[in-house]
Each structure stands twice: as C-alpha cells, then as structure tokens.
Amino acid sequence: MPISIPLVLHAVLDDYALPWGGDHGVAHWARVYENGLRLAEETGAIVEVVRLFAVLHDCRRINEHTDPEHGPRAAEFARTLRGRLFDLPDHEFCLLHRACAGHTHERTHLDVTIRTCWDADRLDLGRVGITPHPKYLCTDVARRPATIKWADGRASFGVVPEIVWDEWGIDLGTGEADAIERPEGGAECPSK
Numbered sequence: 001m002p003i004s005i006p007l008v009l010h011a012v013l014d015d016y017a018l019p020w021g022g023d024h025g026v027a028h029w030a031r032v033y034e035n036g037l038r039l040a041e042e043t044g045a046i047v048e049v050v051r052l053f054a055v056l057h058d059c060r061r062i063n064e065h066t067d068p069e070h071g072p073r074a075a076e077f078a079r080t081l082r083g084r085l086f087d088l089p090d091h092e093f094c095l096l097h098r099a100c101a102g103h104t105h106e107r108t109h110l111d112v113t114i115r116t117c118w119d120a121d122r123l124d125l126g127r128v129g130i131t132p133h134p135k136y137l138c139t140d141v142a143r144r145p146a147t148i149k150w151a152d153g154r155a156s157f158g159v160v161p162e163i164v165w166d167e168w169g170i171d172l173g174t175g176e177a178d179a180i181e182r183p184e185g186g187a188e189c190p191s192k
C-alpha cells in the first residue's frame with residue numbers, strides 16, 4: 001500500500017509524550033522531512049525511508065533534553081506500525097530501523113539512505129542554537145555551505161513548513177489534528 005504520512009503521524013501523536021510544538025516536535029519533523037527530500041534528490045536515498053524517518057525518529061522521546069534511548073524506542077515503535085499503517089520491503093525497513101536506532105550516537109554509515117536521514121536531522125540543529133558543522137554531516141550535499149545556510153536559517157527561525165497543515169492536517173496553534181480514517185486490522189508484519 002502507498003505510505004500515508006498523515007496516517008502514521010496520527011498514530012504517533014495519539015501517544016506522544018511531549019508538546020507537539022516542542023524542540024523535537026512536529027515542526028522539527030517537518031523540517032527534517034523537507035531537508036531529507038532535498039538531500040535525497042542528490043544522494044539517491046530511498047525517499048520512503050527518509051519520509052518515515054522524519055516523522056518517527058524522535059517520536060518516542062520522553063523529554064526534550066537527555067533521552068539516550070529514544071532512537072531505539074522509535075525504531076521499535078516503527079516495527080509496531082509496519083504492516084498495519086505502512087509497509088516497506090524488508091531491506092528498506094531495516095534501513096529505517098537502523099536510521100532511527102542510531103541517529104543520536106553514531107557518526108556515519110556506509111548506506112547512503114541512512115546518511116541522508118542523519119544529515120536531514122542534523123541540519124535542523126539551529127532550532128536549539130547549534131549551527132551544523134560540516135565535520136558532523138555525512139553527505140557532500142549536506143556539507144555544502146548553501147545547504148547549511150538554507151536549513152539553518154529555517155531551523156533558527158523555527159519555520160513551520162506548510163506541509164504541517166496543508167498535507168498533514170495538523171494545527172500547531174490549537175494542538176489539533178484533522179480526523180483521519182484508519183484501516184481496520186491490517187496485515188501483521190511477519191518480522192514483527
């Protein structure tokens with residue numbers, strides 16, 4: 001089935017522990033999403049993995065500060081959604097799982113899709129006052145000064161991408177999301 005990001009997001013937000021508008025919340029996910037799509041045009045990353053990473057990688061945080069296990073928790077949460085709210089071939093799901101699990105502690109990775117995910121996230125550090133340093137980015141396109149300037153400008157000003165409302169149906173002003181119909185049941189993932 002085609003992947004519906006709003007469907008995944010609504011499941012995420014049902015049980016999200018932090019404010020939707022927080023440092024690791026919905027606007028961050030949307031900027032990571034758009035960073036990732038921009039990087040993927042040049043890196044050749046698997047776009048469906050990049051899109052899912054953006055909305056899942058921080059979704060099981062329990063605080064906005066130190067939460068070293070939030071990546072592995074997000075990876076396992078993704079596993080619970082696979083086969084119910086989205087599907088990916090095994091190889092692509094492994095990349096998503098690995099990208100979520102390792103996004104905070106690992107420097108780089110051999111796989112370009114994982115590197116693209118991690119750079120998409122790191123390019124948004126300006127939201128907490130940190131300008132991304134090329135040394136900590138792992139793709140050529142992310143290290144480019146023009147890319148850093150574009151992404152860091154949006155992060156520093158806390159830009160809320162239009163997709164948050166236009167495509168995802170989420171109103172950060174009221175903290176409400178458009179109702180969305182979920183599939184009944186759904187096939188369970190054999191690797192779950």
Ligand SMILES: [Fe+2]
Pocket residue numbers: 057058070071103104
């Ligand atoms: Fe994170």
Ligand SMILES: [Fe+2]
Pocket residue numbers: 024028032057058121
């Ligand atoms: Fe993040």
